[in-house]
Amino acid sequence: MRLNLPAPLAIAFEEAESAALRREVPVGAVVADKAGNVIARAGNRTLELKDPTAHAEMLAIRAAAEILGSERLVDCDLHVTLEPCAMCAAAISFARIRRLYFSAGDEKMGAVEHGPRFYSQPTCHHAPDVYSGLGEDRAKAMLKEFFRSRRS
Numbered sequence: 001m002r003l004n005l006p007a008p009l010a011i012a013f014e015e016a017e018s019a020a021l022r023r024e025v026p027v028g029a030v031v032a033d034k035a036g037n038v039i040a041r042a043g044n045r046t047l048e049l050k051d052p053t054a055h056a057e058m059l060a061i062r063a064a065a066e067i068l069g070s071e072r073l074v075d076c077d078l079h080v081t082l083e084p085c086a087m088c089a090a091a092i093s094f095a096r097i098r099r100l101y102f103s104a105g106d107e108k109m110g111a112v113e114h115g116p117r118f119y120s121q122p123t124c125h126h127a128p129d130v131y132s133g134l135g136e137d138r139a140k141a142m143l144k145e146f147f148r149s150r151r152s
Contacts, residue, residue, distance in 0.1 A: 005134060005135050006036065006079065006101070006134070007036060007038075008030040008032040008036060008038055008077070008079040008101075009030070009079040009081075009101060009103070009134055009135060011028070011030045011038060011041055011079075012028040012029055012030045012041070012056075012079045012080055012081050012103075013028060013081055013103075013135065013138065013139075013142075014028065014041075015027075015028025015029065015030070015041050015042060015043035015056060015081075016028035016043055016056070016081045016139070016142060017142070018043050019043030019044045019045070019056070020142065020146050022043075022045070022047070022048060023047065024043065024044040024045060024046065024047055024048065025044050025046075025143070025146065026043070026044070026081070026142045026143060026146050027043065027044045027055065027056045027057075027080065027081050027082045028041070028042070028043045028044075028056050028080070028081050029041070029042055029043075029055075029056035029057045029059070029060040029061075029078060029079065029080040029081070030060060030078070030079045030080075031060045031061060031063070031064035031073060031076050031077070031078055031097075032076065032077050032079065033075060033076055033077075034075050034076070034077065034098065039063075039064045039067055039068065039076065040060045040061075040063035040064035040067060041060060041063075042056045042057075042059035042060040042063060043056050043059075044056050045059060053087065055084075055085065055087070055088050056080060056081075057078060057080055057084055057088040057091065057092065058087070058088060058091055060078065061073065061078070061091055061092070061095050061097075064076060064095075065095065071094075071095065072095065072096045073095045073096060073097055073098075074096045074098065075098055076095075076097055076098055077097065077098055077099040077100070077101065077128075078092060078097045078099070078100050078101070078128070079101045079102075080100070080101070080102045080103070081102070081103045081104065081135070081139045081142070082102060082103065082104050082106055082110075082139060082143070083102050083104065083105045083106040083110030083111070083112050083113060083114065083132065084100070084102065084110070084111060084112055085106070085109045085110065085111055086111035086115065086116055086118060088111075089111040089112055089118035089119065090118065092128060093118070093119070093124055093125060093126045093127065093128075094126075096126050097128045098128060098129065099128050099129045099130075099131065100112070100128040100129070100130045100131070101131045101132075101134055102130075102131075102132050102134075103132075103133070103134055103135040103136050103138065103139035104136050104139035104140045104143065105132060105133075105136070112130055112132070113130075113132060
């Protein structure tokens with residue numbers, strides 16, 4: 001199930017696959033500049049780091065901020081395989097990410113198009129442009145297989 005995805009999103013899927021091999025929830029994220037050059041990449045590491053904030057998005061944002069020497073990632077885009085949760089949506093806003101691309105929606109924990117719809121709240125200071133559904137079937141299949149294998 002390989003699609004022609006933007007290069008940063010294809011790399012995010014590689015990170016998600018690596019996370020699954022580590023028995024982490026398979027989510028990957030990439031921060032890229034506006035030309036599509038990868039600045040930072042990460043997969044979930046909550047179990048490995050014993051850190052509930054070690055979501056792929058948080059790790060990629062932290063790494064990009066360190067590499068760029070700024071807490072503001074104004075001309076950067078985030079590519080992620082799953083709709084960000086409220087914590088990650090807030091970090092994306094605080095980092096001033098330009099565009100957010102995500103694959104699968106998350107009806108239970110998502111906070112962009114589901115749940116609190118973070119960027120629609122009047123208290124949200126910055127909302128990125130949001131593009132969803134790119135590689136959605138692949139992301140959903142990866143997540144379903146991961147959770148099915150954990151139950152067996």
